Amino acid sequence: MLTTLIILAVSAVxxxxxxxxxxxxxxxxxxxxxxxxxxxxxxxxxxxxNSVVIMMVGLFVVxxxxxxxxxxxxxxGKIMKLAGDSxxxxxxxxxxxxxxxxxxxxxxxxxxxxxxIVVSLAARSGINASRLLMPxxxxxxxxxxxxxxxxxxxxxxxxxxxxxxxxxLKFFSFFPVGVIAIxxxxxxxxxxxxxxxxxxKGDGNDNKGNRAxxxxxxxxxxxxxxxxxxxxxxxxxxxxxxxxADLDIRNRYGLTVLxxxxxxxxxxxxxxxxxxxxxxxxxxxxxADDIIYLTGxxxxxxxxxxDYSLKDIAKDKQYGSSAHNGLDFYEIxxxxxxxxxxxxxxxxxxxxxxxxxKYGLNVIGIRRKNEYIMDGIGSERLHGGDVLLVQGxxxxxxQLNREEENWVVLGQPLAEAxxxxxxxxxxxxxxxxxxxxxxxxxDFIPVAPVTAVMIAGVxxxxxxxxRNVEAAxxxxxxESIVLIAAMLPMSVALEKTGASTLISHSLVSGLxxxxxxxxxxxxxxxxxxxxxxxxxxxxxVLMAPIALSSATELxxxxxxxxxxxxxxxxxxxxxxxxxxxNALVMQAGRYTFMDYxxxxxPLQIIIGIVMVFAxxxxxxx
Numbered sequence: 001m002l003t004t005l006i007i008l009a010v011s012a013v014x015x016x017x018x019x020x021x022x023x024x025x026x027x028x029x030x031x032x033x034x035x036x037x038x039x040x041x042x043x044x045x046x047x048x049x050n051s052v053v054i055m056m057v058g059l060f061v062v063x064x065x066x067x068x069x070x071x072x073x074x075x076x077g078k079i080m081k082l083a084g085d086s087x088x089x090x091x092x093x094x095x096x097x098x099x100x101x102x103x104x105x106x107x108x109x110x111x112x113x114x115x116x117i118v119v120s121l122a123a124r125s126g127i128n129a130s131r132l133l134m135p136x137x138x139x140x141x142x143x144x145x146x147x148x149x150x151x152x153x154x155x156x157x158x159x160x161x162x163x164x165x166x167x168x169l170k171f172f173s174f175f176p177v178g179v180i181a182i183x184x185x186x187x188x189x190x191x192x193x194x195x196x197x198x199x200x201k202g203d204g205n206d207n208k209g210n211r212a213x214x215x216x217x218x219x220x221x222x223x224x225x226x227x228x229x230x231x232x233x234x235x236x237x238x239x240x241x242x243x244x245a246d247l248d249i250r251n252r253y254g255l256t257v258l259x260x261x262x263x264x265x266x267x268x269x270x271x272x273x274x275x276x277x278x279x280x281x282x283x284x285x286x287x288a289d290d291i292i293y294l295t296g297x298x299x300x301x302x303x304x305x306x307d308y309s310l311k312d313i314a315k316d317k318q319y320g321s322s323a324h325n326g327l328d329f330y331e332i333x334x335x336x337x338x339x340x341x342x343x344x345x346x347x348x349x350x351x352x353x354x355x356x357x358k359y360g361l362n363v364i365g366i367r368r369k370n371e372y373i374m375d376g377i378g379s380e381r382l383h384g385g386d387v388l389l390v391q392g393x394x395x396x397x398x399q400l401n402r403e404e405e406n407w408v409v410l411g412q413p414l415a416e417a418x419x420x421x422x423x424x425x426x427x428x429x430x431x432x433x434x435x436x437x438x439x440x441x442x443d444f445i446p447v448a449p450v451t452a453v454m455i456a457g458v459x460x461x462x463x464x465x466x467r468n469v470e471a472a473x474x475x476x477x478x479e480s481i482v483l484i485a486a487m488l489p490m491s492v493a494l495e496k497t498g499a500s501t502l503i504s505h506s507l508v509s510g511l512x513x514x515x516x517x518x519x520x521x522x523x524x525x526x527x528x529x530x531x532x533x534x535x536x537x538x539x540x541v542l543m544a545p546i547a548l549s550s551a552t553e554l555x556x557x558x559x560x561x562x563x564x565x566x567x568x569x570x571x572x573x574x575x576x577x578x579x580x581x582n583a584l585v586m587q588a589g590r591y592t593f594m595d596y597x598x599x600x601x602p603l604q605i606i607i608g609i610v611m612v613f614a615x616x617x618x619x620x621x
Contacts, residue, residue, distance in 0.1 A: 001497040007032050008490065008533060015575070015593040022576065022586075022593065023479045026486035038493050047488035051450040052108065056484065056580055057476055058453035059112030062436065064475025065460035067116035068467070070423040071430055075117050083125075090125060091190060094118055094132060095139045099182050102143025103150045106449055109440060110140040111581040113433065115588060131197045133589035134599055135189045137581040138573050142185045145178035145570060147171055153540035153569040157562040160544040166558065176618055177563060177611070181571065184610050188603045196598050197589070213411055215329055218336065222365045222372060222389055228258075228293065229301035231310035235288040239308045245282035253304045254375060255296035256364060258391060259332050262290050295364065296375070333394045334364070336410040341384035343406040351378040360396045365389035425465045432459045480583040487577045490533055495542075516556055516621050517612055520564050523547050524608045527568025532578045536569040543569070559619035564611065571607050573600025 011029040014020055030047075033039040047053060079097075083090035094114070102110040118136050122129035144151030148158060148171045162168045219225055233240060239247060249255045286292070292310070294301050305312060339345055345353050355361045366373040366380060367387040373380055382388075387410070390397065400409050439445050439452035447455070457472075466472045493499075523543065530539045543565045551558040572578040576586045576596050585591070 001499045001502070003036060004033070004038055004493045004497045004499055008494075012575075021479065023482040023486065026483050026577070030486045030489060033489065033493050038497065039489055043492050043496075044489050046492070047485040050485065050488055051448075052580055053481060053485045053488070055106075055108060055450045055453050056112075056481055056584065058450070058457040059109060059584075060476040060481075061457035061472050062433065062453065062460060063112045063116050064472060065429050065465040066113070066433060067120070067475075068422060068471065069425040069429040069465050071426045071433075074426060075120075079117070079121060087125070087127060088190070090121065090127070091132070091135070091193070092186065094121070095135060095142075095182070095186055095189070098136055098139040099143030099146065099178075102140040103146035103178070106440065107137075107140035107144050107151065108580040108584065109437075109449070109453070110143070111137055111584045113437075114140075115584065119588065128197070130589045130591065131193045133585040134197055134582075134591060134595070135185075135193050137579075137585045138185060138189065138600070138603065139182070140581050141570050141573070141579060142182045143178065145174050145181050145567065147174060147178075150174065150178070151566070151570045152537040153566040156537065156540040156569075157544050157566050160548055160562060161558065164548055164558070174566075177567070177615070180610065180614050181567070181607055184607050185603060188606055189599070192599045192602065197591075197595065213336070215334065218334055218389065222367075222374065224295060224364075227295045227297065227374070229255075229295075229298060229305075229312075231292045231294065231301070231305045231312060233286055233288055233290040233292065234309055234311055237288070237309045239286050239310075240288050242286055243282065244284050244286070247308075249294075249304065250378065253296065253300045255294045255300055255304060256362075256377075258293040258295055258362075258364065260284060260286070260290050260292055262287065331393055332391065333397055334389060334391045335397050335400070336367075337388050337390060337400060337407040338410060339382060339384055339386045339388065339407050340405070343382075343384065345382050345406060346384045348382055349378070350380050350382065353382065355390060359392065359399055361390045361392035361400075363388050364391050422465065422467070425463070428463055429460065429465050432456050432463070432465075435459075477584075477587045480586055483577055483586075484580055484583050487533075494533060516554065517616070519550060519554070520560060520615065521608065521612045523550070523561055524564040524568040524611065527565050528572060528604055528608065531569050531572040532575050536572060536579065540565055540569040556621045557619060560615040560621065563615050563619060567607070567611055571604055573604050575600070 007029050011025055014025045015022055030039075030044050034041055034044045079090070079093055083093050098110060098114050101113065114136055115133070118132050119129050121127075122132055141151070144154070148154050148169060154174060158169050213221070244257055249257055294304070302312075304310070350363050350366075353363070355363055363377055364374075366377060366382075366389070368383060368385075388407075390400075397409075400407070433456065436452050436456035439447045439455070440449045460466065461469055461472050523546075527539055527543045530542070544562060547561040547565050548558045551561045573582065574597055576582045576591065576593060582596065582600075589595075
């Protein structure tokens with residue numbers, strides 16, 4: 001027992017100091033428990049197969065898909081309209097929305113759903129995301145106190161009461177307790193998040209990020225949108241079946257075909273869409289319903305459309321809100337390269353450069369000192385120091401790094417590609433997300449929560465809500481996963497050695513002879529302390545019978561004492577590994593162990609003090 005407590009204490013010190021990564025500390029503690037024979041290898045590794053850990057992996061994927069498809073951006077945009085310019089109103093909306101979702105969905109699921117939305121909100125409003133993410137995690141736990149199904153400890157005390165012959169709690173018996181907890185949480189977190197979390201620095205790559213232009217910045221700098229026209233090939237058009245070379249658009253109209261967008265037949269009004277982008281090569285054959293992206297003078301684009309019976313996409317109602325003069329970068333992207341003075345391309349014409357034949361890329365703009373050349377590019381002779389704006393598939397752009405002796409690729413094009421949202425998949429992602437929530441909320445659907453999350457994660461991948469499977473894997477924060485998986489067996493060690501039972505019995509029995517309020521406080525804070533190292537469900541199972549017997553021995557109502565157990569088990573905010581939601585936001589918010597102590601511990605203590613006086617008013621002794 002003593003050895004287990006020492007390992008736990010030393011781990012807590014390393015977590016607090018923060019010099020070593022938290023997942024490495026957790027793994028070292030786990031290895032020590034195996035080496036010293038406190039846990040068997042099977043017991044020690046059980047955390048990696050725990051349903052909570054598997055659920056976290058799946059929820060990272062679901063959250064990544066919500067972000068990748070732009071669904072998070074859409075939802076955050078609507079919240080921003082409601083919040084206006086007020087940071088306080090935005091903070092309150094996040095806390096209240098998260099709490100309400102947390103009343104019906106697991107706190108882990110709630111955070112995974114809200115995480116990409118809140119990150120997007122922070123970016124839009126210019127607020128440090130660190131200020132919002134920890135309150136988000138805490139709000140999911142606070143909201144769990146609103147209903148019977150909000151958090152597992154609620155069900156634990158319900159079973160304890162019914163087994164002892166007491167009247168069972170109703171679905172909304174927890175509601176007043178949850179409302180008080182949320183109000184206290186808002187009052188405490190609003191100033192603390194600003195004073196402590198709001199001062200946290202970014203990832204240190206801000207300067208680097210400023211040097212690397214985003215896709216939107218490139219579009220704006222080269223005025224691509226200003227000269228962009230989009231036309232739909234109608235079935236009666238004269239160009240159906242012809243190739244781009246047949247049309248000779250550049251010479252006849254002074255226009256450049258940037259790309260051809262094509263949807264699979266019959267998919268215009270379907271939720272599951274497959275959009276194909278094709279770089280416009282000489283041999284690209286045009287089909288009915290193709291969307292041609294052209295750059296050049298608008299008047300010439302109108303003349304070209306009239307000559308070949310094409311339709312302006314902005315006037316086509318079936319494309320709805322998507323009919324805007326903007327570029328999307330799904331399979332096709334753009335990037336800048338700088339020609340070196342000794343490049344083999346210096347003094348060659350763009351047509352002779354081989355970008356099209358060798359790399360499958362088009363040169364669509366040249367920046368020469370302060371001059372931007374966008375017309376007649378093919379006959380332009382290249383100079384050393386020219387910045388070329390090239391267009392092509394992301395895979396082809398990535399090949400440019402192979403010839404660093406001729407040019408330098410500016411920024412990180414592939415990193416920018418990962419930021420591109422597959423917005424045409426947003427409706428599909430929303431349906432999958434709602435399906436997952438339904439499976440988790442409604443009991444008549446015979447699917448376990450972890451299974452629901454796994455189904456949703458796989459569906460997000462199979463339906464193309466990610467660019468590829470690798471993109472889905474990249475959304476998983478393995479440090480958080482390893483941290484939780486390695487710390488879960490610690491609860492087994494504490495129970496196996498009898499440490500948790502000894503702590504709970506000695507603390508509660510020692511307070512039994514004093515005031516009921518003292519006993520109530522002892523039960524809350526004992527439960528709260530144990531939940532820092534043991535899962536909240538296991539702590540509630542351990543403490544509920546002790547609280548019940550303590551109340552009956554003093555001829556008191558067990559209700560306030562059992563509520564103290566579920567509150568203590570659920571309101572655990574002082575460490576990143578006490579609950580999965582705390583771990584989920586740790587990396588995204590760039591928090592340290594001490595950040596949780598500074599913000600979470602005061603909240604945990606204040607809620608306890610308030611509840612010691614509030615519970616007897618709601619459920620008299």
